Amino acid sequence: MNQTFSFQRFWTYFKYDLTQMWRNHSKAAILIGGASAIFYVLWVMFSLVFTQEWNTPPISARAVVFVIAFAILELYQVRTYGHLTDKKEGSAWLMIPASRTEKFISMLIVSLVVVPVLFFVVYLLIDGFLSLADPTYGKALVTGFSGAYAQFLNALSQVNNETSIQFTPSSLVFPAVVSYFCNFLYFLLCGICFKRNKLVGAIAILFGLSTVFSLLMGFVMPHVFENWPGDIDVSEDMLRGYLRNTVYIANTISFLIAVALGWGIWYRIKTLQH
Amino acid sequence: MIEISDLQFSYGPKTVLKNISLKASEGNIYGLLGENGVGKTTLLTLLCGLKRPQQGSITVDGRNPFDREPSLLSDQFYLADEVTPVHAKAISFAKEHGVFWPKFDLDKFLTILSELEVSADQRMDAMSAGQLKKTWIAFALACNAKYYYMDEPTNGLDIPSKAQFRKAVTKYTSEDSTLIISTHQVRDLENIIDPIIILDNHEVLVNATMEEISAKLFFDYGTELKADALYLEQTPGGCIQVYPNSTGEESKVNVEAFFNTVHAHKDVIKAMFNL
Numbered sequence: 178m179n180q181t182f183s184f185q186r187f188w189t190y191f192k193y194d195l196t197q198m199w200r201n202h203s204k205a206a207i208l209i210g211g212a213s214a215i216f217y218v219l220w221v222m223f224s225l226v227f228t229q230e231w232n233t234p235p236i237s238a239r240a241v242v243f244v245i246a247f248a249i250l251e252l253y254q255v256r257t258y259g260h261l262t263d264k265k266e267g268s269a270w271l272m273i274p275a276s277r278t279e280k281f282i283s284m285l286i287v288s289l290v291v292v293p294v295l296f297f298v299v300y301l302l303i304d305g306f307l308s309l310a311d312p313t314y315g316k317a318l319v320t321g322f323s324g325a326y327a328q329f330l331n332a333l334s335q336v337n338n339e340t341s342i343q344f345t346p347s348s349l350v351f352p353a354v355v356s357y358f359c360n361f362l363y364f365l366l367c368g369i370c371f372k373r374n375k376l377v378g379a380i381a382i383l384f385g386l387s388t389v390f391s392l393l394m395g396f397v398m399p400h401v402f403e404n405w406p407g408d409i410d411v412s413e414d415m416l417r418g419y420l421r422n423t424v425y426i427a428n429t430i431s432f433l434i435a436v437a438l439g440w441g442i443w444y445r446i447k448t449l450q451h
Numbered sequence: 452m453i454e455i456s457d458l459q460f461s462y463g464p465k466t467v468l469k470n471i472s473l474k475a476s477e478g479n480i481y482g483l484l485g486e487n488g489v490g491k492t493t494l495l496t497l498l499c500g501l502k503r504p505q506q507g508s509i510t511v512d513g514r515n516p517f518d519r520e521p522s523l524l525s526d527q528f529y530l531a532d533e534v535t536p537v538h539a540k541a542i543s544f545a546k547e548h549g550v551f552w553p554k555f556d557l558d559k560f561l562t563i564l565s566e567l568e569v570s571a572d573q574r575m576d577a578m579s580a581g582q583l584k585k586t587w588i589a590f591a592l593a594c595n596a597k598y599y600y601m602d603e604p605t606n607g608l609d610i611p612s613k614a615q616f617r618k619a620v621t622k623y624t625s626e627d628s629t630l631i632i633s634t635h636q637v638r639d640l641e642n643i644i645d646p647i648i649i650l651d652n653h654e655v656l657v658n659a660t661m662e663e664i665s666a667k668l669f670f671d672y673g674t675e676l677k678a679d680a681l682y683l684e685q686t687p688g689g690c691i692q693v694y695p696n697s698t699g700e701e702s703k704v705n706v707e708a709f710f711n712t713v714h715a716h717k718d719v720i721k722a723m724f725n726l
Binding site for chain 2: 178190263264265266
């Protein structure tokens with residue numbers, strides 16, 4: 178018997194993991210995914226009460242609600258596997274005959290792929306249904322996304338023409354994807370590390386880290402730029418170089434952070450004791 | 452075969468287990484006894500791999516439990532004192548969980564559950580503590596594991612259920628299965644546990660079979676008091692006395708009296724059992 182990874186055992190465990198995920202978190206996922214419907218009902222209700230008119234939320238407000246719902250989904254990652262720190266549930270989970278590698282991979286697939294896809298599907302389906310059911314609601318968000326992407330490509334082309342910095346869509350999409358992984362992995366890791374006050378702990382650490390980095394930058398930047406924080410004398414060539422390097426460094430750092438967070442989750446699973 | 456060698460475990464500055472060494476052979480139902488806080492649960496969680504030994508080693512058939520290898524995990528079952536209420540019907544829980552244990556038998560689960568008078572269609576998160584415990588017991592026994600670690604399995608069970616538990620354990624575990632059962636309810640289990648391990652602060656006081664205990668100690672249920680009794684307990688209509696067995700005569704071991712004898716005369720008993 179392979180003690181590290183077996184496809185058959187992994188598939189058995191993955192199906193089990195999905196079942197547990199659905200059983201324990203489907204209500205919350207549907208609630209977050211249904212934020213558009215909740216927002217729609219509240220908007221129409223308040224509009225009827227205060228203006229006696231049937232008004233539906235504008236596309237800008239709907240986009241903001243979508244972003245907020247997605248942010249809540251990110252924060253919710255502290256709960257998806259948060260039960261592992263509970264003595265009873267965590268012990269039962271550790272004693273399931275599957276390897277830690279299989280449990281880790283399943284956890285990543287569920288958290289990074291299944292839960293977000295479920296959210297997108299539920300959210301966009303409900304939004305699309307509202308768009309079909311109420312003509313005053315406007316276009317479905319999913320059609321807005323394709324328009325937004327076309328606008329993004331146009332803007333990118335303009336920047337490339339004006340500054341001669343050749344950004345490709347992938348060079349900007351990559352950091353967005355890695356950043357998404359980082360956020361989900363970070364809250365997932367905090368969920369399986371903190372026994373209590375998981376969300377507060379996760380946010381407190383983020384706050385602490387950003388404070389430390391701000392202080393660090395405040396110390397470093399005056400040594401890089403002479404007139405910092407006043408006017409900085411930077412030539413266009415220098416600016417291009419800085420931008421290229423910044424994107425490259427930011428991508429590399431984000432990727433390394435994502436890998437470190439993934440390793441942290443694996444290590445936590447390996448060393449978890451009850 | 453379970454082998455523990457010079458095991459040590461502490462919670463911060465408080466040492467719970469120190470230089471613990473013992474062997475548990477296959478096909479026995481070990482009773483793990485000890486006062487509160489001596490480390491019975493800790494020992495069980497170390498044996499099943501929920502904790503890592505800080506010093507010393509544990510091997511189960513030559514494997515380290517803390518590696519949590521699937522082959523060992525599917526050979527064992529840890530039944531915690533407090534079990535988790537799964538958000539599902541008992542039958543669904545058994546079907547979903549059972550697939551990980553190669554020898555899991557769903558029919559056996561349903562039979563044991565029925566004998567324990569719990570409905571398989573009942574949701575586990577709506578069960579009483581006793582029903583929940585019985586469902587987990589039925590599941591554990593249906594896994595047909597080789598090693599069982601049970602922490603206070605009769606806690607929360609009513610009087611008939613304790614008898615049903617004893618019956619289920621003897622009926623539904625195979626002859627080569629090894630069970631280590633930690634309990635304070637010695638009267639609930641004294642008819643099925645053999646050998647007995649008694650833990651004290653940091654050490655194993657006794658690891659002996661009933662036959663060995665009976666060969667070295669005599670349990671007298673008569674009324675005539677003995678001068679060399681190590682332990683004496685008044686009972687309605689008589690008393691229980693425990694004294695060294697100098698005649699070789701056999702007697703029925705009273706586990707509770709034995710436990711109290713051990714605690715009252717640790718050094719004598721350790722010398723007697725060569726520990």
